[in-house]
Amino acid sequence: IGYLIFTLRISSDAKIVVLDIPKEVAENLLRKYYLGQDLKISSEAVVLRRESELIAAIQNTPYSIGAFSLAYAISHKLPVNHLSLNGVEPSLENIKNNKYPMVIPIGITIKKTPAKSVKEFVNYAMSQAGKEELAKHNFVVFTQKK
Template sequence: MKKIVQSTIISIIFFGMCGCNSFKPTDLTTSNQVTNQTDSQSQKIIKIGGSSSTITVLKLLAQAYQSQNKTVKIEFISNSQSEGAIAALKNDIIDIAGSSHKLKPEEDNGKIQYREIAQDLLLVATNNSVKGVNNLSTKQLKAIYKGEITNWRELGGADANIVVLDRPEDESAKKLLRKYYLGTEKTTTKAVILNKEGELIETLQSTPNSIGAFSLAYSLINKSPVNHLSLNGVAPKSQNFANGKYQMVRHIGILSDKVPSAPTQGFIDFILSKEGEKVLQNNGFVPAK
């Protein structure tokens, strides 16, 4: 029995070696060196996940931080919603979660914490093909989303059917539209539902006569060729948010362990610093107070 066990161990070692390229005595030393280097590097890798609405701002901050800290690598793991990112954080899959809502009691395991970092204005925009419509009242916007107004001609535009691009009801953009403008009325069944904000923006840019709501900062960063609409005569601009005239804004925050790793803490410190605030301001976000 002892001989059989020894034979099995030798076979495992032999075939393990054969699985590599031709083995040389120096390979063992090289392998150890590579492992040590990998371990060292892995300690400086920061993994981030978040909803599509938060990833844009976190990538901007990550780019600015990595330009100054070459030894730190920031990787993004895509999640479709804040809830998924928070779950990944609690399961140690990521180091930082981007969220468009504060930590809910049922999400709090006592080991993570939330920090708000920015406000992101949401705008209502149309495809560039829409002419003659620059402002909508709450009543008009409601009627569009309910399917009561279906042609741009009814709003002073050309004779063309309105294409409503929308987000799922549990997404932050749709929740804010309901809170400030739409109320509880059902959205028309003809609306095109897009799960991710990026998908909505791409579709809006490529679909004539379409309308949708998304991040002002994203539009400014990417110089999106779309028409920004004023709502009740108020343009979606940061100064109008500052003076309280424009209220449709999404709060963006980050979650991390209460005692994060040193690399993660370094990035968080940068986000909350004056330099981090400058990155946010330069890209259309309003830094959190």
């Protein structure tokens, strides 16, 4: 239900400021789709502690690039560019249609015999009302049954 995107504020002759957070999943996606497996992250990259710090920094740092949740960017109408991948825009529609591949699934894992409150939460999250609530916050909901 969640995924990351690149956002960028740049001009053709500016030095790019790389903003990052210590998150292995994001780095693996960046390497797979943009940077290549062997490309090293610059020692000049600004590493922030939290995604919220990265979001604030990318909005206030000209000529910067970073990655964070598209759902957050859309729901908060952030003034950032969403970079396309192989000509495919990271839109909710392209995510739903499996056209934009840089997706991080977010799932729920529970014990075989969960507490009543956990079971109620999962039932709500998987219900039509739960899916509609997630969609209100610009998450794309995919249901995978095991």
